[in-house]
Amino acid sequence: MKVAIIGAGAVGQLIASFFAEAGMSVTLVVRRQEQVDELNTHQLTRMNVDGTTTIHMVMATTNLATLPPQDLIVLAVKYGHLQKLYEQIIALSKDTPLLFMQNGLAHFEEALRLPHNNIAFCSVAFGARVLGQSTVQHNGIGSCKIAIGRGQQQAFQQVLQLQNRLLPIDVVEDAEQMLFEKAIFNSLINPLTVVLQVKNGELVTNQQAFLLMQTIYKELTEAFTNIEHTISFNDVVDLCRKTAKNTSSMLADRMQGRKSEIDTIVGVILSKALANGHNLPTLRTLYHQVLAIEESGERS
Numbered sequence: 001m002k003v004a005i006i007g008a009g010a011v012g013q014l015i016a017s018f019f020a021e022a023g024m025s026v027t028l029v030v031r032r033q034e035q036v037d038e039l040n041t042h043q044l045t046r047m048n049v050d051g052t053t054t055i056h057m058v059m060a061t062t063n064l065a066t067l068p069p070q071d072l073i074v075l076a077v078k079y080g081h082l083q084k085l086y087e088q089i090i091a092l093s094k095d096t097p098l099l100f101m102q103n104g105l106a107h108f109e110e111a112l113r114l115p116h117n118n119i120a121f122c123s124v125a126f127g128a129r130v131l132g133q134s135t136v137q138h139n140g141i142g143s144c145k146i147a148i149g150r151g152q153q154q155a156f157q158q159v160l161q162l163q164n165r166l167l168p169i170d171v172v173e174d175a176e177q178m179l180f181e182k183a184i185f186n187s188l189i190n191p192l193t194v195v196l197q198v199k200n201g202e203l204v205t206n207q208q209a210f211l212l213m214q215t216i217y218k219e220l221t222e223a224f225t226n227i228e229h230t231i232s233f234n235d236v237v238d239l240c241r242k243t244a245k246n247t248s249s250m251l252a253d254r255m256q257g258r259k260s261e262i263d264t265i266v267g268v269i270l271s272k273a274l275a276n277g278h279n280l281p282t283l284r285t286l287y288h289q290v291l292a293i294e295e296s297g298e299r300s
């Protein structure tokens with residue numbers, strides 16, 4: 001099976017490593033020739049959660065259009081980078097299945113406007129951190145939920161059948177609900193890690209951070225009454241513990257001085273809550289704090 005993964009950041013490199021391990025022929029599509037050279041010279045290294053290292057051979061290119069027809073295209077860039085990619089994706093065969101791996105919700109409707117016959121969404125609960133252009137740290141095992149947005153499950157069968165205890169795959173029915181639930185988790189974790197500049201685990205061990213997370217959970221469950229039945233506060237604590245050593249993707253953005261995904265994650269949740277008549281004051285404050293940090297252009 002030939003898979004092209006666009007974006008060789010934390011998630012792209014991690015997924016590429018597991019796919020290569022499963023015998024797939026993986027090409028990472030990157031935007032810097034320097035990273036192509038690095039991947040070709042050093043291959044792809046995964047630092048596992050148990051401290052071991054796994055190295056796999058993958059191909060790399062800066063030019064998606066030059067690749068032969070692929071059996072799957074995975075989009076593993078941040079939400080803000082999708083816009084530029086849509087044009088290149090539209091030029092590909094409509095029969096090529098597409099798998100979107102973004103956190104947040106804003107990409108859901110955009111992706112479904114593409115003309116492709118098979119489109120799936122993925123929501124991951126693992127932690128991943130880029131250590132270099134060809135090295136990724138797996139920072140916590142977590143499920144990889146996949147839901148079909150359009151088309152046939154069959155088109156994604158080889159990924160759905162992946163069996164690796166380090167990357168458990170679950171098929172989920174409702175893609176939009178899946179992304180909404182993940183955005184709830186991310187709203188509880190990511191902005192707090194940015195403002196406090198802490199790894200996920202500290203949200204549980206630091207009493208004041210924990211209190212803030214509880215307050216946000218309470219606000220969210222008042223705005224979305226069904227959440228309590230699908231996401232318990234313990235589930236959130238569990239995710240923080242499982243990814244304790246991870247720098248959240250949003251904090252990683254702050255550390256690199258990059259614009260974060262605050263709008264597609266927290267912004268969308270705040271809008272939905274407001275439509276239900278709820279202001280979510282604590283989460284809203286964090287939202288503006290993250291935006292203020294971005295506006296200041298600081299690089300910590």
Ligand SMILES: NC(=O)C1=CN([C@@H]2O[C@H](COP(=O)(O)OP(=O)(O)OC[C@H]3O[C@@H](n4cnc5c(N)ncnc54)[C@H](OP(=O)(O)O)[C@@H]3O)[C@@H](O)[C@H]2O)C=CC1
Nearest residue numbers: 007008009010011029030031077078081102103127128249
């Ligand atoms: N990191 C984590 O632990 C988790 C992340 N996620 C989600 O996964 C998604 C990806 O995040 P993550 O991997 O952390 O992000 P990263 O910032 O680590 O990686 C994104 C990569 O996309 C590359 N990129 C951007 N535009 C293009 C393009 N046009 N062509 C090729 N490559 C491109 C960037 O390249 P360059 O290096 O040149 O800038 C970068 O390497 C996000 O939505 C995030 O929220 C979900 C769960 C966990």
Ligand SMILES: CC(C)(CO)C(=O)C(=O)O
Nearest residue numbers: 125126127243246248249
């Ligand atoms: C799963 C988690 C919380 C891992 O840090 C994540 O989704 C992120 O960092 O964006």
